[in-house]
Amino acid sequence: MTASRLIVSVTILALLSGVGVAQPGFSLVRVQAEDYEELYDHVPFKGTTIDIAGAEPGKSYELTVHRSELGLVTGCGLETEVLVDDLGTLRGEHELDAYYCSYDSMVNIMRNWAMTHPTLCMLDSIGQTYLGRWIYAVKISDNVTVDEDEPEILHEALHHSREWATPQAARHFCDTLLSNYYTNSSFKDFVDEHEIWVIPSINIDGYDYDYPQQRMWRLNRKPFGGRTGCDPNRNYPGGVDTCRFNQWGALVRGSRSTHYPGDETFVGPSGLWADCDYRIAAFFRQHTFVAHISMHSYSELVLWPYATGITAPDDAMLSGLGQGMASRMSRLSGGTYTPSQANDLYPTAGAATDWTYGWAHNVGGFPCMAYVFELGTSFYQSLSQVDAIEREAFDGAFYLFTHADSIIETLEGEVPPPVLAEMDSSSSGNYTIHWTPVRPEQNHPTKWELEELSGLSVSTDDFESGSGLWDLSGFSRSSSRAHSGSYSMFSGMTNNMSNGMTTKDPYPVQPGDSLTFWLWYDLETNYDVFTTEVSENGLEWFQLHDRYEGNSSGWQREAFSLEPWVGRSVYFRMRVCSDDNTLRTGAYVDDVHPVPLFVNHTVLSDNITDTLYNITSQPTGQYWYRVRGYNTTWDWNMQGPLEDIVVTGTGIAEGPTPEPLRTSLSAVRTISPGPFELSYTLARAGQADLAVTDASGRTVRTLVSGMSEPGVFSARWDGRDASGRRLAAGVYFCRLDADETVTARLVLTD
DSSP, rough: OHHHHHHHHHHHHHHHHGGGOOOOOOEEEEESSSSHHHHHHHSOTTTTTOOOEETTTTTTTEEEEEEHHHHHHHHHHEEEEEEEGGGGGOOHHHTTTTTOOOOHHHHHHHHHHHHHTTTTEEEEEEEEESOOOEEEEEEEEETSOOSSSOOOEEEEOOOOTOOTTTHHHHHHHHHHHHHTTTTTTTHHHHHHOOOEESOSSSOOOHHHHHTOOOOOOOSSSSSEETTOOOGGGGGGTTTTSSOGGGGOHHHTTSSSSSSTTTTTTTTOOTTTTTTTHHHHHHHTTOEEEEEEEEOSSSEEEEEEETTTTTOOOOTHHHHHHHHHHTTTSSSTTTOOEEEGGGGOOOSSSOOOOHHHHHIIIIIIOOOOEEEEEEHHHHTTTTTTHHHHHHHHHHHHHHHHHHHHHHHHOOOOOOOOOEEEEOOOOOOSSEEEEEEOOOHHHHOOOOEEEEEEEEEEEEEEEEEEOTTTTTTEEEEESSSSSSSSSEEEOOOOHHHHHHEEESSSEEEEEOOEEEEEEEEEEOTTTTSSEEEEESSSSSSEEESSSOEEEEESSSOEEEEEEOGGGTEEEEEEEEEEEEOSSOOOEEEEEEEEEEEEEEEEEEEEEEEEEESEEEEOOOOEEEEEEEEOOOOEETEOOOOOOOEEEEOOSSSSSSSSEEEEEOEEEEEEEESSSOOEEEEEEESSSEEEEEEOOOOSSSSSEEEEEEESSSSSEEEEEEEOOOTTBHHHHHEEEEEEEEEEEEEEEEEEEO
């Protein structure tokens, strides 16, 4: 018995002295159906307790259903078999297990790894859950405290509370590498040549609720709409591409996602609403993970994106590696795991692996082969079978992760929108536009396109003159209802839609700005929803509010502050998502402000091979610029955010009247290994704190803290945290807390 297994055993035996009885009343039923379409056509999922527990592709599905609704399944017209009449009767065996462990016990094991193997293993936290529990990760590498230029991989488990074998499989993965590092040359080479991050438990709040009572709980524990929890593996922002059916909240036909609060597959009121998902996403954005495994149970499957049924750009390699893993993972009853695209099990949106693959490919600019392992044959797997499941999970993961180098060599991401250097003004009209590529070693840009925009006008769009300022995906101009005049924009109303309207031009956000509009809606309560979103790049969207559903009882004015995006340019999007069956009227939008229009769009060049462009003799005025990149694999990607400059001319008779000081922060946006200056202004005397935070809001370095007089100041930062460790390339924030709080985004490059 290993040291970590001993810790688990002692802890569990102590905890199990007070084990309670799990909630009874649910049955497990096997239904013979060749595919999900056949199952969905016969079994009434909507508005019931019926949920899919597992499947044997091409043959059958296993469903959990409350015994009061058992007849809906047994009378569905397909061949059925009640495997367990009351799942509560199966809980006795596991109440005596000395194997499954509490989250606190798992953290103790992780701490023990870090103490026992200090040169190979480091314990870190990626943030807190809704209930304040810290989500811990371990990093395993030969120089574990150093960020080396090695392939990064991510191995995580337990998005769903009741899938108890998955954190144990993650524990086994770490324990195997660390315990055998000095005796197994394959493991040693693997650890020496990679940076391995393992997060054994994502949904800690849900697991603490389910363990050890075995309540069959799947969700997290954050309340919404009078119910508790959303499905953390339905709450990610989709595939991060331009396909409207591949995004958070979209419900393709038969989707095993829903907007109904408390349902087993509730997507949450907005993307990344689940705190654990928000933390994972922030952590992922700070790294360049080229391989990701998310462990679930059960069904003995290896699945890859996209779960919506959309074919991923790298489908050939996704399926090839998926088949390779599955062939090395033995089923408990013989044979090997089944490989398939995730929608073959059932279609859904908002899965973690869809997001990590899509964000990496489209926004991060690097390849990330992302997979789900559906381990074993039960949520609370029999103890006699867990060791075998752990070994198979290790074999599959080790196969993928040892292909990290070939993933990097074979694949590349889209060229991400580059980061433009900040510009202020020019008196001569002669200036240079600079930009910094994002991870060019992973996406290999060959040329750039620079576009100049000018003649900005901002209006309140009442749609009386048409919808020419918008890109429409299902929305249309309508005379059926209007807040003012005769026209508004109508969402349409059909089954399984994800219809939207998006501003054609981005809007440069100014201090004090809000997005306002009038809204009328009549949507099926808890099933069809309206959302308002913003995006800097047209790929990654952020909601300004939790979803609207039900009936607005007439026109209502909406107003949402744009303060988080001051100094940046954003697109606006309104969207309506519906499920199938019941339909209501839909949604209407009118009198939207601010709606931007740039009169002039001029491509200055689409064949720039450098990362700068010189402008000469520019007339007086204000100009905005944006850049997009090209590589030979994926062609052009989306346009990047705007950066503006004001050309003042040289005929100024006298200087401007000095303005009073205003607390502000003028941090550089793109920074390479420093040190470099961060300038800031204080309007009043008092306490001033200047700090650098990561994307999750955690302070990584305090630069200034103390009392200060008003004035203009600067601080130096070398790109390192408080311990002197060089931070990984990615997005950080500089935060100034004085008489007011001001933030600026920093992009740290290699």
